[in-house]
Amino acid sequence: MEKVLELKKVHKTFEVGTPNENHVLKGIDLTIHQGDFVTIIGGNGAGKSTLLNIIAGNFPVDEGTISLKGQEVTKKKMEARSKEIGRVFQDPRTGTATGLTIEENLALALRRGKHKRLFKMGIRKTEKEFFKEQLKRLELNLENRLKSEVGLLSGGQRQALTLLMATLVTPQLLLLDEHTAALDPKTSASVLALTNQVVAESQLTTFMITHNMEDALKYGNRLIMLHDGKIVVDVAREEKADLSVSDLLTLFHKNSGESLTDDSLLLA
Amino acid sequence: MSIILSSTSQGLLWAIMAIGVYLTFRILDIADLTAEGSFPLGAAVCAQLLVNGWSPLWATLAAMLAGVLAGWVSGLLHTVLKIPALLTGILTMTALYSINLRIMGKANVNIQMNDTLITWLTDTGLSKNNAVLVLGIIAVTIVITILYLFFNTEFGLSIRATGNNEEMSRANGIKTGVMRVIGYMLSNGLIALSGALMMQNNGYADINMGIGTIVIGLASIIIGEVIFPKITLGKRLVMIVIGAIIYRLIIAAVLELGVAPTDLKLFSAIILTICLSAPLVRTKLLAFILPSKERKV
Numbered sequence: 154m155e156k157v158l159e160l161k162k163v164h165k166t167f168e169v170g171t172p173n174e175n176h177v178l179k180g181i182d183l184t185i186h187q188g189d190f191v192t193i194i195g196g197n198g199a200g201k202s203t204l205l206n207i208i209a210g211n212f213p214v215d216e217g218t219i220s221l222k223g224q225e226v227t228k229k230k231m232e233a234r235s236k237e238i239g240r241v242f243q244d245p246r247t248g249t250a251t252g253l254t255i256e257e258n259l260a261l262a263l264r265r266g267k268h269k270r271l272f273k274m275g276i277r278k279t280e281k282e283f284f285k286e287q288l289k290r291l292e293l294n295l296e297n298r299l300k301s302e303v304g305l306l307s308g309g310q311r312q313a314l315t316l317l318m319a320t321l322v323t324p325q326l327l328l329l330d331e332h333t334a335a336l337d338p339k340t341s342a343s344v345l346a347l348t349n350q351v352v353a354e355s356q357l358t359t360f361m362i363t364h365n366m367e368d369a370l371k372y373g374n375r376l377i378m379l380h381d382g383k384i385v386v387d388v389a390r391e392e393k394a395d396l397s398v399s400d401l402l403t404l405f406h407k408n409s410g411e412s413l414t415d416d417s418l419l420l421a
Numbered sequence: 422m423s424i425i426l427s428s429t430s431q432g433l434l435w436a437i438m439a440i441g442v443y444l445t446f447r448i449l450d451i452a453d454l455t456a457e458g459s460f461p462l463g464a465a466v467c468a469q470l471l472v473n474g475w476s477p478l479w480a481t482l483a484a485m486l487a488g489v490l491a492g493w494v495s496g497l498l499h500t501v502l503k504i505p506a507l508l509t510g511i512l513t514m515t516a517l518y519s520i521n522l523r524i525m526g527k528a529n530v531n532i533q534m535n536d537t538l539i540t541w542l543t544d545t546g547l548s549k550n551n552a553v554l555v556l557g558i559i560a561v562t563i564v565i566t567i568l569y570l571f572f573n574t575e576f577g578l579s580i581r582a583t584g585n586n587e588e589m590s591r592a593n594g595i596k597t598g599v600m601r602v603i604g605y606m607l608s609n610g611l612i613a614l615s616g617a618l619m620m621q622n623n624g625y626a627d628i629n630m631g632i633g634t635i636v637i638g639l640a641s642i643i644i645g646e647v648i649f650p651k652i653t654l655g656k657r658l659v660m661i662v663i664g665a666i667i668y669r670l671i672i673a674a675v676l677e678l679g680v681a682p683t684d685l686k687l688f689s690a691i692i693l694t695i696c697l698s699a700p701l702v703r704t705k706l707l708a709f710i711l712p713s714k715e716r717k718v
């Protein structure tokens with residue numbers, strides 16, 4: 154199967170040379186194949202977001218290499234990688250331009266990773282119909298609000314919109330960083346269900362951080378647990394399908410030599 | 422009547438500067454003080470070229486180009502050298518003071534004997550006041566039309582997104598650094614254009630004519646925003662023009678009341694302070710008038 158993402162011996166240290174020096178990623182080796190839906194869990198500060206950020210290109214790695222679709226992108230900036238990557242962030246404010254309208258946001262998403270041209274209209278007439286159709290899939294009635302400012306939408310609506318934007322042009326890799334964590338339980342569940350649907354429909358290769366073990370087990374076909382900057386659990390397919398929360402805890406204990414019982418955050 | 426007419430025509434010329442300030446201040450969310458240097462830069466370049474026999478049209482366009490260059494320098498200082506925006510503006514504006522003096526060769530260049538865009542219009546039989554009014558209307562119409570079209574292109578949309586949400590913009594593949602630099606260039610180009618037009622109206626360029634530019638620009642923007650807080654970009658640009666005219670009218674009224682012209686800068690600052698506090702005052706007033714349930718703000 155085709156490799157979509159390949160990390161080799163990736164290290165990342167923040168605030169090098171200061172008393173706060175923080176070695177966050179300690180030699181991550183990870184390969185994700187076409188069509189994989191990977192969920193990733195780990196305690197606060199385990200380095201989950203950092204891992205996602207170095208894949209997206211928010212900041213450079215100190216050591217190791219990153220390849221997307223067989224092409225090395227280690228030194229490439231976020232803008233340059235954006236062509237391949239769709240993203241939904243934890244904070245509902247991050248994924249959309251709140252001062253712009255829904256259709257303007259979608260228009261930008263439709264041109265993700267493409268050269269922005271001076272003499273082309275930002276939104277073309279034919280695109281509006283397409284936007285409406287796409288918005289209908291969210292079942293949030295946003296298709297009638299193309300000209301509304303995104304700042305007027307609720308957190309859940311924004312996350313659903315961001316998910317749509319991230320997948321409007323089919324990404325090679327979809328990165329989700331606790332994208333339902335800021336939502337109330339009901340909205341969170343519906344955005345997750347929508348995510349699952351979108352991922353299944355387009356067979357998207359997906360990398361989803363969650364704080365919720367149940368969700369991590371329920372969704373996806375591969376589960377990774379990050380602890381102290383290292384991958385300590387990596388289960389896939391049948392093995393993952395049969396896994397329960399207590400199996401996961403045992404596995405964690407066996408592999409990391411630490412007990413999770415007091416790490417309540419992981420269970421939250 | 423004549424006060425209203427002259428305030429309107431002056432307001433139109435100032436409005437181009439205010440729109441320039443708006444591009445950085447609101448669209449890119451950057452507080453750029455380069456204006457204080459690029460406004461007199463436009464005046465200096467235009468005056469010197471007129472004295473050297475250039476056609477008023479080319480002299481005006483060259484002045485605008487000089488502003489674009491000044492914006493390019495500020496943009497690079499900010500995006501490449503990562504100097505905070507406020508400091509960037511102070512640096513460029515300080516440097517421009519010397520540059521403007523060099524361009525003019527002295528503190529004041531008189532162009533009263535030269536052809537200008539305004540004399541072109543008075544030659545057709547218009548009075549000076551009407552000529553300035555016509556020039557202002559033409560210039561403002563061109564600027565707003567072009568900007569409106571520009572900000573609805575893919576490129577313009579990317580600039581607006583950059584100012585609105587940098588992280589989202591980068592995640593969508595927008596080169597935000599480049600967008601900022603271009604915003605700086607456009608902004609200061611317009612500000613220099615306004616300086617060049619204002620200089621032709623005044624009949625001379627003066628090294629100190631930039632002082633207070635930013636206050637006038639902000640006041641025009643904010644007067645417009647106080648009147649209509651939430652409107653689309655095209656209407657916003659028109660409101661800035663109206664804001665600039667209202668500002669001139671207020672200044673004219675203040676002068677009528679007998680305030681000495683030397684105290685004008687003080688009054689400009691006071692007017693801007695009042696405008697800036699208006700949204701807060703409005704909220705407080707509403708809170709006071711309406712029972713808490715009906716409150717919308």
Ligand SMILES: Nc1ncnc2c1ncn2[C@@H]1O[C@H](COP(=O)(O)OP(=O)(O)OP(=O)(O)O)[C@@H](O)[C@H]1O
Pocket residue numbers: 167168175177195196197198199200201202203204
């Ligand atoms: N840009 C940054 N600069 C400095 N330190 C950072 C930066 N980003 C993350 N860190 C540090 O790296 C460590 C790992 O953070 P990270 O956000 O990756 O954790 P996480 O696993 O996502 O945690 P959480 O579950 O709380 O989101 C933390 O100690 C954090 O303070």
Ligand SMILES: [Mg+2]
Pocket residue numbers: 201202203330
């Ligand atoms: Mg995180």
